[in-house]
Amino acid sequence: MVKAGLMKIVVQTEAFDLGAEVDAMRNGRTDIGAIASFVGLARDMNEGSGVQAMTLEHYPGMTEKALAALVEEAATRWALLDVTVIHRVGRLLPGDPIVLVAVASSHRGAAFAACEYIMDALKTRAPFWKKEETPEGERWVDARVSDDAAAARWSA
Amino acid sequence: MVKAGLMKIVVQTEAFDLGAEVDAMRNGRTDIGAIASFVGLARDMNEGSGVQAMTLEHYPGMTEKALAALVEEAATRWALLDVTVIHRVGRLLPGDPIVLVAVASSHRGAAFAACEYIMDALKTRAPFWKKEETPEGERWVDARVSDDAAAARWSA
């Protein structure tokens, strides 16, 4: 289990600051050997169409609960020292950061694996939905088969 | 191949700024969907001994060449949009960041895999050596069997 206070999970409309989040993790500590992090960004193209903007909707309450469950699962599989997950909601433009996952561990293998595990699990189990604005109008993004496959890898 | 100008490889004594490096990658771009990054830090313990400080030596000239080769290999295996590798040399204290690898791609699978590939390859093929200061005196760090195993995974 990630120690109390050493897991930060936030859903917010504002941008986040990767450098500040990672600095906060390592600040004053000398036992962390590895911090793997991931930032997912809004792209200007999806499924062959231009995307002018997107709006992220979520299920307040369940979102935080689902994210905490994913992080706890990761902490059961790997020896983790700290985890931060920040997911934005609301309207975002191409180039805007959407999600941040950062994982601190003594060793890099655990940090990389847990970071990717949390992202894969988030994609299939955390209640967020994207609606894109394209030249052809608005459309809800469909779940991707590749995301199900990525998440399923970890239960092999 | 990573496009000219879209690969940054630096060996330096100064600290680096993860947030600034990742911001520089994504600045003005809307085609990046994923940035995976890794920071390796100096720990206060290794092989059961306290580490008060460490000094990193390298082979100027070969270092940059070896790092560029690793990055090009990664860019052959995965579709990458940008890569930054920064490795510090000189004397570092526990908690100090040692190495940064950041990889931008359209999709997260490629970004995660290439980032971990570059770190694994760097550990076994880039000419850096660590000397630790411990209560028992100075000692050169021995290469780890686990690092060879991590690097060998990728040629399976």
Next chain:
Amino acid sequence: MMLRVLYFARLRERFGLAEENVDLAGATATATAADLVAQLRARGGAWAEELAAGRAFRVAVNQDIVMLDAVLPEHAEVAIFPPVTGG
């Protein structure tokens, strides 16, 4: 049995409804998520279409995703939504 039912994303738009209280007709202590879905489907229109067998939708009971055979506790918060697409 009274339930609080929430809809999200495309389903919220199709149903024109974000949440409602639903009285699950004739429910016993073993009423399941499938019973609720069947009652909503019987409303016809977008309800019948979006909740048809084989359509991809998810059900959460008290904020945990469940299978359709999950038993519903009294006063449960039930959410029905499309497969998630965050991150």
Next chain:
Amino acid sequence: MMLRVLYFARLRERFGLAEENVDLAGATATATAADLVAQLRARGGAWAEELAAGRAFRVAVNQDIVMLDAVLPEHAEVAIFPPVTGG
């Protein structure tokens, strides 16, 4: 055959030398890294010890890591060092 030879890390300390010019005795156009290592090993002391068969050291020729059977070009920059431990 003249070579520029560099030593790093523990080997640099054991040999008390960061770099030197080495005239590889009796070298032909097919002289290899193994020939250079044999000549250095013949110096005895730390050289014989650190470069003994079975000891873990690496050789780079013109900044590429090579096997010991690699042929040495004239005026090559040859580096001998322990297994790397960066990152």
